[in-house]
Amino acid sequence: MKINFAETLYDKLNNEEDARVCKDIDDDACQWAPKNYFSLLLSNTVTKLGDTLSNPKTVLAWIMSLVNAPVYLISFIVPIRESGSMLPQIIIASYIRTKEKRKWVYVIGAMLQSASIAAIGFTTLYTDGSLAGWLIIIFLISFSLSRGLCSVASKDVLGKTIPKTRRGKLKGYTVAVSGVLVLAAGLFMIYQSKKDVGIEFYAYTIFFASSLWIISAIIYAQIKEFPGETSGGRNGWKEAMDRMGIVKSDAHFRKFIIARSLLLCSALTAPFYVLLAQNQMGKQAYILGLFIIANGLASVLSAPFWGKFADRSSKNVMAVAAAITAFLGITVFVVVMFVPSLRDSYWLYPVAYFILGIAHSGVRLGRKTYVVDMASGNKRTDYVAVSNTLIGAILLITGGISALASLISMEGIILVLSLFGLLGAYRSYRLPDVE
Template identity: 65%
Template structure:
């Protein structure tokens, strides 16, 4: 019997699997392709690189630029504890993801148009407004996607799937970075930069269409109860469930890789300059890091996702401490231009592992609606912590960028220890 494309892809990545559910290869393929498009869109509208670059290009105030990373990251997490109640009333959660993806398409498309037609304070304010809408839409996708993944893909295949997704999208990111470097050397215009965002927005529209084709079984649904009462009930999980509480503490300390990323870019600008080719180099470094590391992290996560979190955080933390020493002690070496893209490459490896490890861990901790609660509560708490620590880091960086990098890296080492102490959920 001739195999379909989805079956060929599935068995190429899972050569040891012989007897599988009839919908598994199709769902595996659709989840892979859908995620590749959204990750490419994420890269081409990344607030740490592309969006910050464009806002500076259109003369948006610096204080507005400093808000975009905390808004994008925490804004997608904070509402999840409220959204969980709504999502649990839906038998098929893939449609929540589809709706959220369409809203993300609209938001990034609007940011692209804003960047082209406006400038200064007005442009900055509109971009932040649309970024808030984007983040809220992203939260819909975050909660629902983990539930759909848990229902459609077996536990021992989830980490590997995420790893291959990041790796394949990394190839596209690498190509995008090379193209940006080429255009930067040929005086890229405002139309080009706005076009990047418009193109990025289309990635979510394509992803929504692909995701809608997933074969998802019906979930147990709950009646729409009092939202605030539901929220309070979920918060109590943190108090009652020691395992879950320790995971949140560990994950809070793992934020070092996300929070330190912009400071590598700032250090490069301070010590090397603001030449436009650096944007392409940082994107390329991150793309290559994903290509090389994600499949390895994915395979490791299927064995022990908590060990992936531990090892990856140790890498990010040692890197941060090392960069502090170079900046403070070996000042001549800090002027070498390739130092920062190389450092960003290793940070990309670490960040890929941390994200993949903690996502796999929380999905494998529980089943059904309990999984939805775990994802929603943890993301809401982390979103709040990210917003607070991100604001403090932004203020502290005015005094010393490298000192903030050191402090965050030391917290990361503590997070690595906390991750190591967590039980291995893959063995359950």
């Protein structure tokens, strides 16, 4: 891509008179902002497609069921995938702080993620039962740890290369473009379901997802990143523990952590919508395609709106999206419990998942934009690492809620999580603006 074309398109996408004004980055980085904008857009787009095609809430759960993995292992894949990438980030951040250029940390992490997903593909092809289940868990842990490298590094690179008031739009466009690709993947899956697809089809889907992280690493390596500040890193564990002190000393950051913890409802409720659909509609392959399409459509339609909204007030994005999640969950609970004519409707669960996808997109985009805009330099790295580490620990505790499915109804779990979402919406609204 030529820089002139990138600059023109950059100005049009941001569509403001001050589109070339760089806020919160230096002049050298400002000159390369258009090119870096599209490198980040393309790299993040392909990884989001890879995430969808290996999503533990849908695809991996589906595959583990097909290879006859024990149910108790399936219940662990969502919290392991999420918390595994978050818990070690405070240690990872100490290492990243020593690097003047941090894009290479992302590149290494992306290649390791690719290898881990490919290993899951081979496991799917050649093993089954408990062995397959445990191997998938092991490779998912490897994937999650590698993801932690990318998570911390990517937010720091974003803050160094893209100016404020452009970051939310970049995330929004990324989700929208990847949503189109996800939509195509879902349609292809529905088309393939007309045939007698076997385990090979799902394994090859995983292999394709693996290749997307390699593509992402190649594109990310092209980003023009200038050396930044470095400090710390000599004693990662000691510095990590010292850094945890910001939760106590920084009231603003502490309030963000509390709000973000309550916002987990949008992620934790998702598998239960899928389980409700399986109970009512069966386990045919086209159902998986419907949920993938619903999620893709949600991203395409909502992400640009959330992105522009986040550049004005990312904390309000979190509040609105959490409120949508909560009211949706309460509505689904009422329908399933008291309106049997609607409860048996085949369209109910994909539509509900579509709305949940819109809300979850807003929650993720809002809180990511918020934490990046809260600070700059190494302080930003600390905020990202500490918040993700704490949320990872909370996920391990609350993620086990899926085990409650045998004690209370799935719709009951959705209701409980939705009530937490209402509180999360309120706590997000009470946060100060950072834009």
